[in-house]
Amino acid sequence: EVQLLESGGGLVKPGGSLRLSCAASGFTFSGYNMNWVRQAPGKGLEWVSSISSSSNYISYANSVRGRFTTSRHNTWNSLYLQMDSLRVEDTAVYYCVRRFGDYDSGRFDNWGPGTLVTVSS
Amino acid sequence: SYALTQPPSLSVAPGQTARITCVGNNIGSRSVHWYQQRPGQAPVVVMYYDSDRPSGILERFSGSISGNTATLIISGVEAGDEAAYYCQVWDSSSDHYVFGTGTKVTVL
Numbered sequence: 456e457v458q459l460l461e462s463g464g465g466l467v468k469p470g471g472s473l474r475l476s477c478a479a480s481g482f483t484f485s486g487y488n489m490n491w492v493r494q495a496p497g498k499g500l501e502w503v504s505s506i507s508s509s510s511n512y513i514s515y516a517n518s519v520r521g522r523f524t525t526s527r528h529n530t531w532n533s534l535y536l537q538m539d540s541l542r543v544e545d546t547a548v549y550y551c552v553r554r555f556g557d558y559d560s561g562r563f564d565n566w567g568p569g570t571l572v573t574v575s576s
Numbered sequence: 577s578y579a580l581t582q583p584p585s586l587s588v589a590p591g592q593t594a595r596i597t598c599v600g601n602n603i604g605s606r607s608v609h610w611y612q613q614r615p616g617q618a619p620v621v622v623m624y625y626d627s628d629r630p631s632g633i634l635e636r637f638s639g640s641i642s643g644n645t646a647t648l649i650i651s652g653v654e655a656g657d658e659a660a661y662y663c664q665v666w667d668s669s670s671d672h673y674v675f676g677t678g679t680k681v682t683v684l
Contacts, residue, residue: 490673500611500619500662502673514671517577550618559666560607560625563673566618 457481457565459551464570471541471574477534477551477567485509485529488554490563491536493547493572501547504536505554519545541574548572578667580676587682594650598663598676601644606665608646610639614659622661623648650681658683 463475477489491503504525506513513525524537534551548569555564580600588594598608610623621630626646627639636651650657663676 492675499660499678500613500664500675502675505673516672517670556624559668561666562607562609562621562624563611563619563664564621564624564630566620568618 457553459553459565459567461549461551461567461570464549464572466573466575467541468576469541469543469574472537472539473541473572475536475538475549475551475570475572477536479532479534479551479553482553484527484532488558488561489527489534490552490554491525491534492550492552492563492566493545494550494569495544495547498547503549506534507558538572541572543574546572546574577670577672578665578674580663580665580674582661582663582676582679584677585680585682587684588650588653589684590653590655592653594653594657594681596648596650596661596679596681598646598648599644600646600665600674600676603644603646603665604641608639608641609664610648611662611664612657612659613662619662653681653683655683657681 458480460478490505504515506525522540526535550569551567552563553565554561611619612622613619623639626641638649660680
């Protein structure tokens with residue numbers, strides 16, 4: 456059974472930093488593109504970042520580019536999101552998500568339960 | 577940037593059919609996926625590649641696409657279908673994955 460479990464969320468002040476982790480199990484982690492998707496309280500889903508299976512291609516939403524960094528460690532079956540220069544509007548539940556299928560047509564087929572990041576003074 | 581527009585809400589009586597629309601420029605040329613998110617839970621994919629159902633998703637769920645509109649159809653709506661539904665595509669011009677604005681389905 457595919458399992459994704461995020462950790463590292465919490466309360467941080469504007470301008471601060473936080474590092475999220477996602478532990479994957481139940482599948483060959485190194486064979487899949489992985490993503491971060493977030494959801495602000497009471498709002499819709501927003502894709503944040505995508506990283507290819509070998510880390511040779513990483514993309515970001517315009518709203519986080521230059522502030523967030525996505526990485527992965529295939530030996531440890533782990534995905535990371537380093538969030539710097541955090542803003543109030545980054546407050547959201549952050550989901551670790553597996554993509555199944557081709558880059559331009561694949562679907563997000565497995566989601567973690569999410570971890571809440573709150574940016575507030 | 578590419579946008580996908582959904583009606584914010586939809587109310588349906590039990591046993592009736594819910595049709596959730598997702599409007600985007602030339603969406604028919606893209607692969608559209610649909611997600612169901614029950615309150616307090618992570619999203620779950622309920623339709624992919626416009627009209628394919630993942631294993632475990634009931635035949636009551638179907639999808640169609642025509643022109644600028646993709647539609648998720650839920651037949652014989654039940655109380656357990658009450659949730660928010662999101663469409664999603666990949667936009668080549670921005671290299672972004674894009675979600676629709678979301679539709680909250682209420683079962684009367």
